[in-house]
Amino acid sequence: MSVVRLPQASSFAPSIDHMFDAMVILCGVVAIGVFAVMIGMCIVYRRGSKADRSIPVAQQMGIELAWTLIPFLLFVGIFAWSIRLWVHLRSPPADSLTIYVVAKQWMWKVQHPDGRREIDALHVPLGKPVRLIMTSEDVVHSFYIPAFRIKQDVVPGRYTQLWFKATQAGNFQLYCSEYCGTNHAAMLGTVSVLPASDYARWLVSVTAMTPEQRGRQLFVQMGCSGCHDPQSGIRAPDLHGLYNMPVHLNDGTVVQADDAYLRESIVFPASKIVQGYTPIMPTYQHRVDEEGILALIAYIRSIGPAPPAASQDRSSHD
Ligand code: HEC
Ligand SMILES: [Cu+2]
Structure with missing residues (x-):
């Protein structure tokens, strides 16, 4: 058009x-x-017109099928069409x-x-x-x-x-x-x-700093590295290679370490506890803004596979 x-x-x-x-x-x-x-x-059956007003008889199968099936097929067609478009829009x-x-x-x-x-x-x-x-x-x-x-x-x-x-x-x-x-x-x-x-x-x-660089800076400034860097003395999971990997939790379930999980781990660390660890991590809610959290996640995503020496935990995860 x-x-x-x-x-x-x-x-x-x-x-x-x-x-x-x-x-x-x-x-x-x-x-x-x-x-x-x-x-x-309205015109044909207006008051006083000579139209035939006898009650029509017989069921007309043909018409009934037509007005049921044609709209049905049209609706299903539109549904299939829009779903295809929607999937494309979402991928x-x-x-x-x-x-x-x-x-x-x-x-x-x-x-x-x-x-x-x-x-x-x-x-x-x-x-x-x-x-x-x-x-x-x-x-x-x-x-x-x-x-x-x-x-x-x-x-x-x-x-x-x-x-x-x-x-x-x-x-x-x-x-x-x-x-x-x-x-x-x-x-x-x-x-x-x-x-x-x-x-x-x-x-x-x-x-400017990339999100990964900014994330690393925050990771040190906010004390994350004090627990999470492999050489730290505190028992906390090594975050190398964590991104998108399955994580075993202490309630027996397994979750995927996607963006939402990492965000939750930072903001509400107590809601999902990694198997074998005690929930000593403090919450960072209100201590870091959404941009900071995105930067931390970008940093965690960037620190790919663990260097061989520090791979104590991740390897036993599956
Ligand atoms: C006091 C030590 C401590 C500090 C500080 C700390 N963490 Fe943690 N963190 C832990 C411990 C222990 C766990 C495992 C228990 C749990 O799931 O809460 C953990 C779990 C996590 C997990 C989930 C790890 C996994 O293998 O699934 C992420 C992600 C994480 N921390 C990120 C951070 C970030 C980012 C910061 C800084 C903003 C931070 N932590 C600060 C101790 C700490
Ligand atoms: Cu708005």
């Missing part, structure tokens, strides 16, 4: 618009059909560029993998899949880029993700679309899509 509309600036936009158009057309056709019959009946490609987003009343804070940070702005490369890992410092917000046709709630205490591939260079509006307090309407940002070479230049135009 050639209706005036927002730019289709991501790889999702055309497929989402097709689906939307199809549903508008389908609903329109049904509505027109229903209203046409209604108005026709970031493995080679995506990961960018962290922390929402806060009333701003968007962005952390790039190479260390650059920005507020109320998001620079992304053109034509490359980008995955956003998002959380909130306070209330529920919602990250919404209409030109990309993507929207996702950003929830405190939880990581939600979103991915897209920008297909058009330029600036696009970012909104918060979940009412989040007084200045909700001003919680705006600009998404700038840059051709790959401009993006690379933009990234290095300011030198």
